[in-house]
Each structure stands twice: as C-alpha cells, then as structure tokens.
Amino acid sequence: MSTQVFYFVATLSIIFSLMVIFAKNPIHSVLYLILTFFTFTVHYVLLNAQFLAVVNFIVYMGAIMVLFLFVLMLLNLNNETEPSKSPLIKIVGVIAGCCLVVTLVGSFKAATITSPLILKNPGLGLVENLGKELFGPFLLPFELSSLLLLAAMVGAVLLSKRDEVEI
Amino acid sequence: MDTGFIIEKFILVAVIFGISLVIAMYSTYAERKVAAYLQDRLGPDRAGPFGILQPLADGVKMFMKEEIIPTTSNKWLFIIGPGLALLCACIGTAVIPWGSPMEIGGKIVPLQVADINVGVLYIFGVVSLGVYGVMIGGWASNNKYSLLSAIRAASQNISYEIAMGLSIIALLLMTNTLSLKTIVEQQHGLNWNVWYQPLGFLIFMICSFAETNRAPFDLPECETELIGGYHTEYSSMKLGFYLFAEYINMFVSSAVMATLYFGGYNYPGMDYMATLLGPTWAPLFGVGVFFIKIVFFIFFFMWVRWTIPRFRYDQLMNLGWKGLIPLAIANIIITGVVIAIIEKF
Numbered sequence: 001m002s003t004q005v006f007y008f009v010a011t012l013s014i015i016f017s018l019m020v021i022f023a024k025n026p027i028h029s030v031l032y033l034i035l036t037f038f039t040f041t042v043h044y045v046l047l048n049a050q051f052l053a054v055v056n057f058i059v060y061m062g063a064i065m066v067l068f069l070f071v072l073m074l075l076n077l078n079n080e081t082e083p084s085k086s087p088l089i090k091i092v093g094v095i096a097g098c099c100l101v102v103t104l105v106g107s108f109k110a111a112t113i114t115s116p117l118i119l120k121n122p123g124l125g126l127v128e129n130l131g132k133e134l135f136g137p138f139l140l141p142f143e144l145s146s147l148l149l150l151a152a153m154v155g156a157v158l159l160s161k162r163d164e165v166e167i
Numbered sequence: 168m169d170t171g172f173i174i175e176k177f178i179l180v181a182v183i184f185g186i187s188l189v190i191a192m193y194s195t196y197a198e199r200k201v202a203a204y205l206q207d208r209l210g211p212d213r214a215g216p217f218g219i220l221q222p223l224a225d226g227v228k229m230f231m232k233e234e235i236i237p238t239t240s241n242k243w244l245f246i247i248g249p250g251l252a253l254l255c256a257c258i259g260t261a262v263i264p265w266g267s268p269m270e271i272g273g274k275i276v277p278l279q280v281a282d283i284n285v286g287v288l289y290i291f292g293v294v295s296l297g298v299y300g301v302m303i304g305g306w307a308s309n310n311k312y313s314l315l316s317a318i319r320a321a322s323q324n325i326s327y328e329i330a331m332g333l334s335i336i337a338l339l340l341m342t343n344t345l346s347l348k349t350i351v352e353q354q355h356g357l358n359w360n361v362w363y364q365p366l367g368f369l370i371f372m373i374c375s376f377a378e379t380n381r382a383p384f385d386l387p388e389c390e391t392e393l394i395g396g397y398h399t400e401y402s403s404m405k406l407g408f409y410l411f412a413e414y415i416n417m418f419v420s421s422a423v424m425a426t427l428y429f430g431g432y433n434y435p436g437m438d439y440m441a442t443l444l445g446p447t448w449a450p451l452f453g454v455g456v457f458f459i460k461i462v463f464f465i466f467f468f469m470w471v472r473w474t475i476p477r478f479r480y481d482q483l484m485n486l487g488w489k490g491l492i493p494l495a496i497a498n499i500i501i502t503g504v505v506i507a508i509i510e511k512f
Contacts, residue, residue, distance in 0.1 A: 027306060031244075034299075054288040062295025063325060066302070070321045073306050073314060127285060127345055 006046055013039040026072050034065045049125025179280055183260050191414035192222040194465055198414075201469040229407035237400050241307040248304025249401065249408035255297040256415035262286040263422050264348045266432045266454040270446035278450065279348060286347035287335060290423055294331075294378050298324040300412065301380075301387060305397035316396040319480070320387035323377055326487040327384075331374035333495035334367045337502040338427060351431035356438075359430040366498045368428045370491050375420040377487070380413060382472040386480060421464035425457060432457040 016039060019032040037060045044053035123129055134142050196211065196219065203210025211218035236245055266278035283289060298321055305317025341363060342350050354360055361368045377384040388396030398409045425431060432453035434440075441449040478486070 031303070050283070050285050051288075054285045054292055057292040058288065058295055062292055062298075063328070066295075066298055066321050066325060069299075069302055069306075070318060073302075073318060 002046060009039050009042045030065060030068050030072055034061055037061050051127045051130050052125060175276060176280060187257060187260055187415055187418055190418050191411055194414040194417060196222050198469050202473050205473045229404050232403040234403040239309045244303050244307035248300055248307055249405045251303060252300025252412040253408045255293055255300060256412040259290055259293045259419040262289050262347055263426055264351050264431060265457060266450040269450040282346060282348045284346045287345045295328055301397050308400035310400050312393045313397050313399050316387045316393045320397060323386060326484060327374045327377035330370055330487060330491035330495050333499060334370040337367045337499045338364055340502050340506060347426055351426055354430040354433050356433060357435040361428040370495050372424060373491060379416040379420055381468055383475045383478050385477060386483060389477060417465055417468050421461045424464055425460040429460050
C-alpha cells in the first residue's frame with residue numbers, strides 16, 4: 001500500500017518539477033513549484049516524519065512561496081520584456097546539459113539496487129523525539145544555525161534601512 | 168482500517184461540513200442584523216419572519232447572476248482562486264475536537280475527525296495556505312486593483328503569521344503538547360488557558376482578525392482605494408465563494424480560539440452534568456457549550472467590525488512588526504521564566 005502511494009507521489013513530484021521548468025509563464029512555474037513542495041510534504045508523512053512534513057508545509061508552501069509569488073507578481077514578467085538570448089549561449093547550454101546527462105547516466109549505471117533501509121527508531125520524526133535529539137546531542141549545531149539565521153535577519157534589516165542623511 | 172471506522176469518520180466529516188456551511192450562511196444574516204442594531208436600523212426583515220430566509224434568497228441570487236470571466240484574465244487560475252479559498256477555509260475543521268468522546272450504542276465515538284499529534288501546526292499551515300486563494304484570484308483577474316489587493320493580502324498575512332506563531336509558542340510552553348485533543352483535556356472545568364495567557368490570547372485574537380481579513384484589517388478589500396479588492400472582477404457564485412470563505416474562516420478561527428484559550432467543550436460543573444446526563448448526552452451538551460463560545464466569538468468579530476474604522480496601511484505594518492512581535496517575544500520570555508521558577512521550587 002505504502003509503496004504504491006510512494007510511486008504515485010514520486011511520479012507526481014517529477015512531473016510537477018518538470019512543469020516548473022517547462023512552464024512559459026513565471027507565475028505558473030511558481031505555482032507548479034508549490035505543488036512540488038506539496039508532494040514533498042506527502043513524502044515526509046509517508047516516512048513518518050510528521051514534524052518535518054508540517055514545517056515544510058508552513059515554511060516552504062505557506063511563507064517562502066508566498067514571497068516568491070509576491071515578487072514575481074510585482075515584476076510583471078511577460079514574453080515582451082524577456083531579453084532574447086544569443087545562439088551561442090543556447091549552444092553552450094545544450095553542451096553543458098548533455099555533459100550532465102552523461103555524468104548522471106554513468107553514475108546511475110554504477111549504482112546497485114540495495115535492500116530498503118529500515119530505520120532503527122521509526123518514531124524519530126515525531127515532535128517529541130526530534131526535539132529531544134535537537135536539544136540533546138545536537139544542541140550546539142542547532143544554536144549555531146539559529147545564530148546564523150539571526151545574523152541574516154539583522155543583515156536584511158540593515159540593508160533595507162534608509163539612509164538617515166537623505167531624508 | 169475497517170468499514171465501520173470509515174463510515175463513522177465520513178458521517179462526522181459530512182456533519183461538520185454541513186454545520187460549517189449553515190453557520191457561515193447565517194453569519195451573513197447575523198452580520199447584517201448586528202450592523203443594523205449597532206447603527207440603529209432594522210436590517211433585513213422581508214424574507215420570512217425577521218428576515219431569517221434572507222441567506223437563502225442571497226444564495227439564489229448568487230447562483231442566478233450572470234457569470235463573467237474577463238477575456239484578458241487567466242481562465243484556469245481565475246476559476247481555481249475562489250475554489251482554493253473555500254477549500255482552505257474548510258479543511259481547518261478536521262483537527263478541532265468538537266466534544267469529548269461520545270457513547271453511541273455501546274461504542275465510543277470520538278467527536279474529532281483526526282487527532283494528529285501536530286494539530287496546532289496543522290491549523291497554522293492551513294491558515295498560511297489560505298492566502299493563495301486571494302493571491303491567485305487577484306493576479307488572474309488581470310486588473311491593477313485586484314493585483315494591488317492580492318499583494319496587500321500576502322504581505323499582511325505573512326506579517327501577522329509571525330506574531331501568531333510566537334503567541335502560540337508561549338501557550339505550547341505551558342501545555343507541553345501539540346495535540347488539540349490533549350490541550351482541551353487539560354482545560355477541565357474552568358481551568359482555561361486564557362487565565363494563564365491573557366496577553367498571548369490578545370495577540371492571537373488580533374492576528375486572527377488580520378488572517379481572516381476582517382475589519383479593522385480588511386485592507387485587501389478596501390473599497391475607497393481598491394474598488395472591491397481582489398474580487399473586483401468576480402461575479403455570481405465565484406464572488407459568493409470568496410465571501411463565503413471569509414465567513415467560514417471566521418467560524419474556524421473562532422473555534423480555534425475557543426479550543427486553545429477558552430477550554431473548548433469544557434465548562435464549570437461538567438463532572439456533575441456527566442453523572443446527570445450519562446455518557447451519550449453529556450458530550451452533546453459539551454458540544455452545545457462549545458458552540459455558544461464560538462457564536463460569541465463570531466459576534467465579537469462583527470462587533471469590532473462595526474465599531475473600529477479601518478487601519479491605514481503603514482499603521483497595519485507598524486502594529487504587526489513593531490507592536491505585536493516584540494510583545495509576543497516578551498510574552499514567551501516571561502512564560503519561560505515563570506515556568507522555570509515554578510519547576511525549581
């Protein structure tokens with residue numbers, strides 16, 4: 001049951017991710033990206049990582065993508081304003097893409113199918129266990145990353161602050 | 168997963184869905200009556216006695232009107248917008264515990280669709296998703312005023328979500344759980360969270376006003392500046408969906424406020440009532456009490472709407488970022504310190 005759901009959702013993730021690239025309109029791209037994130041949320045639920053699922057839902061779908069959409073709506077991008085690319089850049093892009101495909105195919109060929117990994121502790125993704133892990137053995141990295149976020153926030157406020165002299 | 172379980176949940180979902188729709192329908196009537204009362208008018212009184220058939224008349228009117236899709240709009244997104252708004256408004260009811268488990272024919276039936284152990288965060292996720300309906304609809308209309316309104320809605324929603332989340336954190340420090348069922352069970356009798364978290368409740372309530380786009384925070388549909396806001400181009404039942412979604416949102420956020428801070432289905436003297444009425448009728452009485460609380464909050468929403476004028480946009484942002492967020496952080500610190508002191512001694 002769970003395996004079939006996984007394959008179904010995984011197919012959807014791939015389709016939506018491709019649509020992000022192929023959509024002509026940037027707003028449509030963002031909307032497909034939101035759908036892709038939604039399928040990721042379902043993947044987390046399937047892995048029994050409820051906290052990660054709901055945080056992915058709130059932070060990525062509910063906040064970051066709203067800001068993406070916000071910015072793109074303000075930019076008002078459409079076909080007329082898009083700069084035309086020179087053929088040289090297109091050729092370079094095709095060559096680079098082919099190189100990537102060759103590398104990926106080569107690496108996948110070398111890989112062997114392993115038996116599915118079974119978690120020692122299936123309840124690890126629940127809020128309580130995750131909190132105990134984060135605030136126990138991983139306290140220092142957790143605090144350091146929060147400090148990093150704080151620094152980024154202060155930086156953003158500083159950058160957006162108007163010069164007092166100009167007013 | 169047996170069939171009985173699925174049927175039981177299906178009936179529960181259908182009943183909750185029906186009740187939300189009926190309450191939203193009569194909220195439109197109540198809003199007009201409350202407005203009339205506050206402005207010394209009569210309000211709707213033609214359709215049926217006291218005008219109680221007015222919502223039905225409005226519904227028929229909405230369905231019968233001509234449906235216009237602007238030629239320059241993005242057709243699919245124009246249709247998806249109102250649908251998404253209504254969907255996001257409705258799915259919030261899934262995790263709210265409507266009553267204590269009820270005994271029907273020797274079987275204990277929980278009056279909650281899903282008791283997930285991240286219930287509070289689920290509500291939060293649904294709230295943050297709600298803005299997409301407005302944004303997509305406003306953008307797809309291809310109208311400058313709609314777009315401005317959609318952008319206002321998005322920035323307002325994101326700003327007030329932060330303060331809302333912070334005010335919930337202070338509550339979670341006390342309850343030690345994210346499950347709404349457990350949070351309600353902890354507030355037995357009159358042991359409600361609002362006595363311990365008055366400031367948190369105030370911040371949460373102000374933010375719910377902003378998240379549901381209700382006055383004084385209804386800047387996305389500010390008529391004097393934006394014609395009709397994000398639904399300027401909408402007509403017929405699509406417009407109806409947007410208006411309806413607002414009332415369902417109001418219902419759900421009233422239910423969440425009552426659940427988190429006002430004890431949900433708990434009331435003083437509930438143990439006595441439980442022995443008096445037995446395991447079938449006592450939970451139903453609790454559901455009734457819960458709905459009285461919800462109706463009070465819905466009335467409060469309307470009361471505020473017809474009392475306080477709309478904010479200016481910079482006032483809105485100042486209140487959110489410079490007023491509520493620092494207050495909410497101070498609330499978390501005070502709660503944390505008090506809990507640490509209590510645990511120490």
